[in-house]
Amino acid sequence: MSADDDRPAAEELAARLKHSARLASVGKLASSAAHEINQPLNVIRMAAFNLRRVIEKGTLDAESALKKLERIDTQIARAARLVGGMKAFSPTGADTTTNINPTEALVTALELMAKRFTGADIELIYSADETTDNSTEDSSKGTSEEANKTIEASPSAFQELIVNLLDNAIEAYGEAPQRNPLLEDEGLPPRWIKVVETAQARELTITIEDAAGGVTPKIAHQAFQPFITTAEDGSHAGLGLTVCASIAASMGGAVTLARTELGSKATVSLPLTESF
Incomplete structure (x- = not known):
């Protein structure tokens, strides 16, 4: 078998190894990304709950409602940005x-x-x-x-x-080191x-x-x-x-x-x- 015959197999192996490395990164990133995406979702849920409550009570203030809607819009944009960032690890993400x-x-x-x-x-x-x-x-x-x-x-x-x-x-x-919450300075390395x-x-x-x-x-x-x-x-x-x-x-x-x-x-x- 010539060196040329080995080249496609070597290239395929390299591609598989890179894909494996990407999957390993996904596992480490998943919990962090889920936490960060949950934050804007929780803000949206709380703002929507407050809006619903004032509507039911008949005490809706237009200016206050607009501020809450702006906050919801901001958090939606943040969640969309984070979800978009996760596309880095999709099969076609780097095309x-x-x-x-x-x-x-x-x-x-x-x-x-x-x-x-x-x-x-x-x-x-x-x-x-x-x-x-x-x-x-x-x-x-x-x-x-x-x-x-x-x-x-x-x-x-x-x-x-x-x-x-x-x-x-x-x-x-x-x-991460186990810190003592009662001590402000434990002398741990930076x-x-x-x-x-x-x-x-x-x-x-x-x-x-x-x-x-x-x-x-x-x-x-x-x-x-x-x-x-x-x-x-x-x-x-x-x-x-x-x-x-x-x-x-x-x-x-x-x-x-x-x-x-x-x-x-x-x-x-x-x-x-x-x-x-």
Whole structure:
């Protein structure tokens, strides 16, 4: 059998492995997403209950009713955004490429992961530092261009990339410590993940940094190869970062992993569209 004959089988295996990694991410994300979606649904139910009660009592106030309806509309939009974010893990989720606002997609991914952060006793720190290269363009255009920055990508694939990197940072901490609610300061090591988004010149950069101790230089160098994992119990196949690298490459970008003083930092670099 020639090497060419082995190629289709190898490609099929790679596709199956990526699909398995996606399914593993779904399992971890499901409870967090359900919790976040339930929140707006509970707000909607309470607002609708209050409206019904005042109508039955004949004490409906138009201004108050409009405020409650606005609140319902806001929560519906939030629930729809979260459900849309879950499409990242559908079988056809990564097929359609278009110009998207990366900030909106990033914030949705962070919302979907909110329960994972609280469950792991990890503080999320997010900031967006937007600058433009004004050497060749009128600086008065900077504000509007920053607001309209886009990348060419599948919204679902971009969110899958971010969710996988966030999950990798969360897993680096291990299980959450048992805290004593009676003590304000137990001297426990910090548990945080810092997400920084920067748009400069023609490039979007997103860094995801943790304080979980970091990985060895050897692991950092091999991190994006298949089956590289620090999990000794076999609970992780070591495919998450491989999938991340593949997604970033399909968008014309790259992902790197480096050791920091306190932990590790993953850096995603993606080209911005020409309209930026």
